[in-house]
Amino acid sequence: MEQAVEIEGVSKSFGKKEVLSDISFLIGEGMIYGLIGPSGSGKTTLVKMIVGIAAPDAGAIRIFGVNVPNLELLEKVGYMAQADALYTELTGKENLDFFASLYPMKNAARKKRIAYAAGIVNLTAELGKRVSAYSGGMKRRLSLAIALVHNPKLLILDEPTVGMDPELRLSVWTELLHLKKEHGKTIIITTHVMDEAERCDIVSLVREGRILATGTPTELKQAYGAKDLEEVFLKAGRENR
């Protein structure tokens, strides 16, 4: 399998506090890779460095064999930030249209992609409303649609399902699995919801800037003799003390 993302010895400190220390892992093309950990564990910093909006103090990151940061590479990356970065004065459609027009796309193709992305997150009916009138969940959905709008090969989603009701979460996950299977997309997802972690192909447990364990959910449960990932997390955490 080709490697979509290669992370080699990445470290990052803010002031004296080391938030990531010597992280290395590979993400194969066409899989859903979960970064699981509590808030403050360094997931978001790691994800930002993969996108290229934060620079590591040491180490290197490559996406599809190209060193990050690289402008052309960003055309192949769809990023959904943890905080909704939307223009609240504009409507949902105008937000989608604006972000879409930052990528090289023909007008007709852009319209199609906007309709498609809005459909996936079930926002088609609300596209004409201003974002300032959206609920928290609707904003998350719009952010996800924006990450998808330019048809990227690699999706990087930072806590995408926060604030979504179970029904919508299910439909988002169904779509993510569909994107992986039918379109061969690679998806990196951070979450602290364990049942979402179970759906990933590979998960890395992140705590205090270190990776405690990596593997498929089944492998991890077997290795730690645990009945679910939550227990794996607890056991792995104790071992690392």
Add this chain to the structure above:
Amino acid sequence: MRILAIVKRIIKQLLRDRRTLALLFFAPLIILTLMYFFFNGETEELVLGTVNVDVWFTAALEESGVHVIPYEEAGRKTVIDDELDGLLLVSNGEMSLVLLNEEPSASKALSAQIRTAAMRLAAEPEGRPQEIVAQYIYGGEDTAFFDVLSPVLIGFFVFFFVFLISGIGLLKERTSGTLERLMATPIRKGELLAAYLAGFGLFAVVQTIIVVAFSILVLDVVVAGSVWHVIMINLALALVALSLGILLSTFAATEFQMVQFIPLVVVPQIFFAGIFPVEGLADWLQAIAKAMPIYYAAEALKAVMYKGLGFDAIKGELAALLAFAAVFITLNLLVLKSHRSL
């Protein structure tokens, strides 16, 4: 094109923000109008003392609303003691005028009235043109305050409002996380900066034209030189304000911190803008004045609007303004670099 997409977005956002639009377009007009009335308080009746002035002239003056008090003998002391706005003396057929000039606008109005009256009489068959020599008790001929002040004020308001709104515009982008989100798209920093300059620049152009047109058409501010030069200077100043606002927004974490730059960056500019004469200041203060963009804009605006000079007189100042803008834009590119290296 990416720049165009951002420009379009900025325009849409601003057009939906009615309050900010009103601040940008109408606040300068309100303040200018207030200043105009404060400095041009012409409601008071003009009082003129006369010595040896003939009946016709007196009648002509009273007709145009001047209150005339005839004296047997009077001088500068009379003007001060009797609180006259002026004193018109005729001796050997020569007219001379003493102006109190406590309020320059009153002196200006009074000498205008006297000149009109003299001209009207001169037009009649037995009349002859009169040369009137004016003396001033306070100040001098050049102290028509609003005329001096208005070029400075126009420049200042263009600077202030463009600075504030562009700065807060980019700041909002930063605090809402959309700037970081934009950095995850293939946009270049130069493109982002160019789009911001163009998007807010458009509003600055509209604002400049509204302010200049209002000053000339409604407030009767005299523009001795070319109106195009006035607009040109203000646009150069708006570009400086735009790039400085965007630059300083980098160092503010909240809108309130952006407002804190006003006393620090904007207010000192007023002192060096020529409302108070810079030439009389200590050398080190004059050196500071030369580091203030508004100083150059005010000098150029005064040259065009008040002195009626042409392009040659203002090209140095225009070049200085553009140099300021170039420096701020370069600094912007350097500062934006700290987010992503491209």
